[in-house]
Amino acid sequence: MTEIAFFGAVEIGLVYALVAVGVYLSFRILDFPDLTVDGSFPLGAAVCAVLLIAGLNPWLATLAAGLAGAAAGLVTATLNVRFKILHLLASILTMIALFSVNLRVMGRPNVALLMQDTVLTPFYGLGVPDHIVRPLVVGLVVAVVVLVLARFLASEFGLAMRATGVNARMARAQGVNTDAHIYAGIALSNGLAGLAGALFAQTNGFADVTTGIGTIVVGLAAVIVGETVLPSRALVLALVGCVAGSILYRLAVQVALSADAIGLQASDLNLVTAVLVAVALILPRLKAKAARGTARSTGTAK
C-alpha cells in the first residue's frame, strides 16, 4: 500500500467514524435499528455542497449539514414513536424519501466542489502535504465529537437515554420520558451522519446522491470491528472503538483491494462489507448456542 493510499484510507475511515459513532448511538445505546443514515449522510453532503457554492462560511455549512441530518432523524423517530411504525420500516421510509429530497436539494444527481473554500482550505499550504492535512483536520473534528458525546452520555440526560435503550419500562418508572430520549438520540445519531456527509463532500470535492448506499452497513461494520478490537464497557472506550473500527475497516478494505492475489475490485466492496457484517452478527449467536448447554442464558438478547 502506498503512503497516499494509507492516509486516504485513514481519512475516509475518520469521516465514516462519525457515522459509526452515530450508529453506535442508535443500534447499541438506544437499541433502535435505524437505517436513516443511508439518507442523512448524502443529505449532509448535499446541504453542505449547495451552501458552500452559495458562498456560506464552510463551518456554518458543515453545521447546517449536521442539523439537516438531525431533522431527518426526527422524521424517523416521529414515524416510530408517534405513529407506531416499526423502527426499521420507519427508517426505510425516511431513507427512501431522502433520496428524492437530496436530488431536490442539489437540483441534479451530483455537485462538484472545485473552487469553493472548505473547512480544510486554511490548513492547506502550511507545509504539511495535503493528503496528511485532510485526515488531521477530520481527525480533530472526530476527537472533539467523541469527547463531547462521551461527556453527554455521562450526564443525567445521557444516562436516561442509555436507560431508555436498555430497559424502557424501568426508565419510565424512574420518571424518564423515554419518547423524548428516542427523539433526541435518533436526531443526534443522524446529525452525526449529516456531519460525516459534509466532511465527505469537502474532503472528496463532490456530493452525489448515490454515496449514501450502504452507509449503514459500513457504520455497523465499523462498530462491530471496534467492539472486537476494543471490547470495553466503558463508554469513552466504546466510542474510541467505533473510530478505531472505522479506520481498521478501511485499511483492511484497502489491503484486500490492493492484493492482486485475491482478485477483488472496488465494486466488490459492498458485498465484502455485507458478508463481514453478517458473519459478525451470526458469530455471537453461534457462540451463545454453544454456551447454552453449560450456562443459562440471561435472556437479554432479542
Place this chain on the structure above:
Amino acid sequence: MIVVDDIHVTFGRGTPLEKHALRGIGLTIPEGQFVTVIGSNGAGKSTFLGSLAGDVLAETGRISIDGTDVTRWDTPRRAGLVARVFQDPMAGSCAALTIEENMALAAARGRRRGLALALGGDRRNGFRDRIAALGLGLENRLHDRMGLLSGGQRQAVSLLMATLAGSRILLLDEHTAALDPATADFVLDLTRRIVRDNRLTTLMVTHSMRQALDYGDRTLMLHEGRVVLDVAGDERAGLDVPHLLALFARQRGGLEISDDSLLMG
C-alpha cells in the same frame, strides 16, 4: 394520601378478549399506611398497582395523590410521587448499567434531567453510604454492572433506589416472589425497615397469606376487579391465616382450602 374513586379499567375493549380488569375500586389510603394486597391470579392486583403508577389509565373514576388529581398523568410524570419495585428482579433496574448509574437514575426521579454529570460532585460518596447501610457489602461494588448481582441483591438495591428521590409512595408487586425463602425474608425485612424509616405509604402485593397479615397495617383482598375484603386494626389483628384462606376460598367459589395451601409462603 392516596384517594381512589371508583376506577374502572378494561383491556382490549371491543375485542373478543375484552377484559374488565378493574370494576369500580374506591378507597382511601392515609399517609404512611402499609397496605398488603392479596387475591387470586387475575384478580386485578397488578392492574390496580399499575393504575396507581400510571401504566394503565383508568377509564372512569379518579385518582388523587396528596390532593393532586393524577388520573390522566402518565408513568414518567407520576414517578416523582410513586416509586416501585417489580416482581422480576431484572425489570426494576438496568442490568447493563452499573450500580451507581442505576442509583443516579433513581435519584433524579421526578426532576428535570440536565447536562450535569450524573455521577458528579460527591454523589458517589452519598450512594456509597446509602448502599453500605444495606449490609450486603455492595459499597465496594458501585462500579459493577447491576446484571452481576443476584436476584435478592438486585431487589434490595431496587428498594433502596425507591427511596433516593423522596417519593412518598412505594408500590411492591410480588417483589419477593422470584427469590428463595431465605432471601425473600431478608428482602421483606429490609422492606419493613425502609418503609418505617422513610414513613412511606406502601402497597405490597403478595400471594402469601402469612405475609399479608404479618406485614403492614391493612389488608385488601381483590377478586375479579373489586375489593372484597378490607380489614385493618383489631379486626385484622383477630384474623389468622386459616380465616383468611377460608375467605379467600369463598371468593373463589368454594374451592377446597387445601388447594390453597400452596399459596402459603
